[in-house]
Amino acid sequence: MEIEYVGKEKEAVVAAVKGRVDAVTAPEFEKQFSRWIKEGNTCFLVGFEQLDYISSAGLRSILVIAKKLKGQSGRIVLYGLKDVVREVFKISGFDTIIPICGSFEEALEQFQASPPGA
Amino acid sequence: MPHPSSGTLTLPSNLENLGAMIRFIADQARLHGLDPKPCHEIELACDEILTNIMNYAYPESRGEISVRCGGDRRVFRVRISDSGIPFNPLKTRKPHLAGSIEERQIGGLGIFLARHLVDDIQYQRKKNRNVLTLYKKKGKPNKP
Numbered sequence: 001m002e003i004e005y006v007g008k009e010k011e012a013v014v015a016a017v018k019g020r021v022d023a024v025t026a027p028e029f030e031k032q033f034s035r036w037i038k039e040g041n042t043c044f045l046v047g048f049e050q051l052d053y054i055s056s057a058g059l060r061s062i063l064v065i066a067k068k069l070k071g072q073s074g075r076i077v078l079y080g081l082k083d084v085v086r087e088v089f090k091i092s093g094f095d096t097i098i099p100i101c102g103s104f105e106e107a108l109e110q111f112q113a114s115p116p117g118a
Numbered sequence: 119m120p121h122p123s124s125g126t127l128t129l130p131s132n133l134e135n136l137g138a139m140i141r142f143i144a145d146q147a148r149l150h151g152l153d154p155k156p157c158h159e160i161e162l163a164c165d166e167i168l169t170n171i172m173n174y175a176y177p178e179s180r181g182e183i184s185v186r187c188g189g190d191r192r193v194f195r196v197r198i199s200d201s202g203i204p205f206n207p208l209k210t211r212k213p214h215l216a217g218s219i220e221e222r223q224i225g226g227l228g229i230f231l232a233r234h235l236v237d238d239i240q241y242q243r244k245k246n247r248n249v250l251t252l253y254k255k256k257g258k259p260n261k262p
């Protein structure tokens with residue numbers, strides 16, 4: 001797994017996740033976001049276009065991050081999920097609690113339309 | 119065409135071996151002719167079961183996990199066994215899949231996902247071992 005910092009857009013950290021998030025790599029995934037949150041970031045637009053695989057360990061990490069952000073009126077929006085990854089979000093019902101968009105543009109639009117804390 | 123013979127892999131129950139075991143299962147699934155989508159689904163189902171064993175089966179000792187792949191014309195089969203504490207994952211409760219971020223609980227999803235991603239799954243306690251068998255149906259065979 002690799003997490004790439006893409007930049008900042010309207011106060012949100014834009015990042016791209018590549019490879020596999022499983023029980024081995026999920027702690028590293030969680031740690032990177034915790035670091036960003038500690039630095040004062042509360043909004044994230046995260047590209048999953050190159051994420052090939054996610055297991056429940058990865059979902060658990062996303063839930064931990066989402067819970068932290070909720071407490072700070074922040075949010076995490078995901079975009080560009082591959083079909084196999086989207087299926088995991090659907091089966092687990094995570095698509096009802098984490099905003100999922102098709103593209104970066106769509107994610108940015110959704111982020112601007114309903115700012116965090118609103 | 120003869121069917122690929124069954125393959126077995128036994129490794130210490132440790133998260134550092136998760137990748138090797140998953141690669142083995144994915145390779146076997148492909149050898150057995152599974153298409154990419156069912157291949158990904160059985161891979162993920164086994165990942166969840168293996169992760170669970172690696173995290174909980176041997177709380178006070180070291181142990182091993184054996185994975186054996188096989189099947190026939192219609193189905194691909196993965197048998198995962200360990201000699202850890204007796205545990206039937208099919209008796210665990212289904213997690214709550216609705217509710218807000220605050221209401222959702224962390225954990226409990228893995229076994230639910232595994233059950234959802236395969237066509238059948240069976241547990242046996244045999245000779246002091248937990249034996250879990252997962253079945254994934256093959257689609258129509260690909261034309262060469």
